[in-house]
Amino acid sequence: MARRLGGAVFVLWATATFTFVVQLFMPGDRATMIINTQAGNLQSPSAEQLAALNARYGFDDSYLAQYVRYIGDLAQGDLGISYNQHQPVTEIIAAQIGPTIVLTLSALVLAWLISLVVTVLATGRDNAWSRAATGFQIVTAALPPYWIGTIFLVVLSVQLGIFPVEGSNTLVGTILPAFTLAIPLSGFLGQITQDEFARVLDQPFVTSSRTRGIGDLGVRLKHVLRHAVLPAVTLSGWALGALFSGAVLIEVVFSRQGIGGVLVQATNGRDIPLVTGVMLASAAMYIVANLLVDIAYRFIDPRLKSA
Amino acid sequence: MSTLAVDRDEAPLIRLAGLRVSFGGPADAVCDVSFALQPGRALAIVGESGSGKSVTARTLVGLTGGRARVGVDRYEYRGRDVSALHDREWRRLRGKEIGFVTQDALVSLDQLRPVGKEVGEGPRLHGEAGSRAQLRARVVSLLRDVGVPEPELKARQLPHELSGGQRQRALIAAALALDPALLIADEPTTALDVTIQAQVLELLEATRERGKALIIISHDLAVVSRMADDVLVMRYGEVVERGPADAVFGDPQHAYTRKLLDAVPSAHSRGARLSPSSAPRLATASSDDRTHVAERVGGFDGPLLRATGLFKSFRGPDRVSRTVVQDVSFELGVGETLGIVGESGSGKSTTARLVLALERPDAGTVELAGKPWSQLAERERRSRRQDVSVIYQDPLSSFDPRWPIERIVRDSVDKSHIGDGRARVGELLDLVGLERSLRHRRPLELSGGQRQRVAIARAIAVDPAVLVCDEPVSALDVSIQAQVLDLLADLRDELGVSLLFISHDLGVVHHLSDRVLVMKDGIVVEQGLADDVFLRPQHPYTQHLVAAVPRLEVEAPRVAA
Secondary structure (H helix, E strand, C coil): CHHHHHHHHHHHHHHHHHHHHHHHCCCCCHHHHHHHHHHCCCCCCCHHHHHHHHHHHCCCCCHHHHHHHHHHHHHCCCCCECCCCCCEHHHHHHHHHHHHHHHHHHHHHHHHHHHHHHHHHHCCCCCHHHHHHHHHHHHHHHCCHHHHHHHHHHHHHHHCCCCCCCCCCCHHHHHHHHHHHHHHHHHHHHHHHHHHHHHHHCCHHHHHHHCCCCCHHHHHHHHHHHHHCHHHHHHHHHHHHHHHHHHHHHHHHCCCCCHHHHHHHHHHCCCHHHHHHHHHHHHHHHHHHHHHHHHHHHHHCCHHHHC | CCCCCCCCCCCCCEEEEEEEEECCCCCCCEEEEEEEECCCCEEEEECCCCCCHHHHHHHCCCCCCCCCEEECCEEEECCEECCCCCHHHHHHHECCCEEEECCCHHHCCCCCCCHHHHHCHHHHHCCCCCCHHHHHHHHHHHHHHCCCCCHHHHHHCCHHHCCHHHHHHHHHHHHHCCCCCEEEEECCCCCCCHHHHHHHHHHHHHHHHCCCEEEEEECCHHHHHHHCCEEEEEECCEEEEEEEHHHHHHCCCCHHHHHHHHHCCCHHHCCCCCCCCCCCCCCCCCHHHCCCHHHHHCCCCCCCEEEEEEEEEEECCCCCEEEEEEEEEEEECCCCEEEEECCCCCCHHHHHHHHCCCCCCCEEEEEECCEECCCCCHHHHHHHHHHEEEECCCHHHHCCCCCCHHHHHHHHHHHHCCCCHHHHHHHHHHHCCCCHHHHHCCHHHCCHHHHHHHHHHHHHHCCCCEEEEECCCCCCCHHHHHHHHHHHHHHHHHHCCEEEEEECCHHHHHHHCCEEEEEECCEEEEEEEHHHHHHCCCCHHHHHHHHHCCCCCCCCCCCCC
């Protein structure tokens, strides 16, 4: 566990360092850029204006000094002040990350539910249902979320009026974006799980259990399922990270509150501290997701505990 | 429909007539199988792979599987017609009335659940579990009854924490959990070490003595001959011979039964051919491309291979170092066969890897033709690697499945620089008794015996002085095993190659070897001439091993070779 935590800290440090190096190589003088974006038009700032800004942000110091200060601040949870919003980056992110996490997690849970129900009911049964379910998973895995989101909005919100058009952070408002993200992922997880499920169904221990009088649904739920989810659980850490990135896009499609809006503003405004903050938050999310997957894996596969 | 001769006083527990199973192929998987079985009696169904014996067993509990079409004239259990049960009704019989020990004990327990859960599954499914504490107590006593040590601990452990024998016992305990009147055991001792096998057979014997009916499915005639009252011999889905065990084994009527009995290697078969020798002896390889081993060795007249004081240890995942080979020394002469026997974990395969110089010994040396071998740097050894060749138990995993046979053998031929590539491949296929027309097939399109022949062709392509055979026939049916053993003996005699022959099967080793090494826990406990070691074992462990080997209870008259 200690090694894992060390790894997590390393990933965060590497991300932070990477973003620091990248911003050094951005074209243009940083102080000029800040003044331009704050003023909203191009101008030639005076030497005094530039000197004041350079002093305030420490741009005159050596890169090493800047880096040490940056990492030091970071270690204390200080991500700096947004150039445009003049608020601490941590506060901006903290205010907006909640809805994004809710969306991401609901999408993950939904994706798992859809893929598991389809897998358990359809796999290894030689009927039209089973073939339809396999087709369903291939199609959904291929659908891009922004397309699903747009179709949902047009059909369910605009034409039928079942769901709100404008994003809201209520439960009802979360349903469409969550499904939008969950559907392609469910196809992906489902394909992996279904393959494994079909393989496990033929394993000797499954036959062995049947000879003790267990029913088909019983054997699927009690024996096969646990084995079959393992590969997809491994991928869920990656999936959660991907969902987080996907959420940023979908939030914009549904005009929903969340990190997506923050990132769009920050990128448009070249708000380096804010972009860095969002990147670090994503990295942290990814790390947490993988820790959770590790824990879940140990729970599902007890062989790892004794190893 | 004639059934086996039965004691008329007692009604049969199970009566089957005219069973047919088809999986949609051109031939039926099972064709017209009939028998009756009374409580306290044991019926054996023997046959090789594809004989339909396992399909028959699974059909008895309604688990034939997927697309099978099953037809039966009559199937009665305790006088009740069970030929057309629904799955729900079958489930009431399974586990409760008929216990089933499935094939492949090592993978027949759910790896993710504690062993106790599997043992207690039957009672839970049939509503007889009682309270949690009652079920736990019952599971522990079931495990204790089948001889699992520390049953409380084992019930909580996962299958991989149990040894193979313990897993097989736990599986039997799970099948016996509801005290069924009939126990069906499909290959209950395959993949078990011989001493464990003997214990499991005793356990099944005890079950029968408690008045249970027993159906035992096996490819191993010796296992069956010891337990069975009646025997069905199956081939290609049909029963070719049936009758009381004494009669079937003592005076087999059908040619196939005789062939099966003859194919069992043992002390008595030494020097004789095991397979019907209609095929001519080896076609001798053309002389121009053969440098005889003795010549190549260059007038050296000591042992071809000499291992002295070999030690090897490995560090386990718990970082504890285990010595798997301890002070092993032996010699192998030109054209000689040295057998290494031992149970799993005895270090025999590691010894083979040391001889192949795939591992470097911690101490001790291997010398080849009087020159250093194990101490060489890999760069110096590479040019001599073709002097020592190897075949394994599972040739399939040592082939590239996408390559045709021609390319697999050719790959090895090209490295040997002997003869012209294409012609040499054909010659090698002739030598191992494979049709040249098979050269374009891929490994998956061959039978197990054919694959092992390809592996042998590839191994001898480099004209080795020593051929290491690591369990080369363990996965083969007895009649195929007989052919491969004959082939190895022929190659040794014709080519003068020396064999280092590793097997857990004492009969196989005794049949083929001149001298034998018995290993236990990395130590050579006994070595000597094969007849001395197996017929007059000195070390208690060898005596124990030899005693544990199931033998054909009735010695079949052997066809002269």
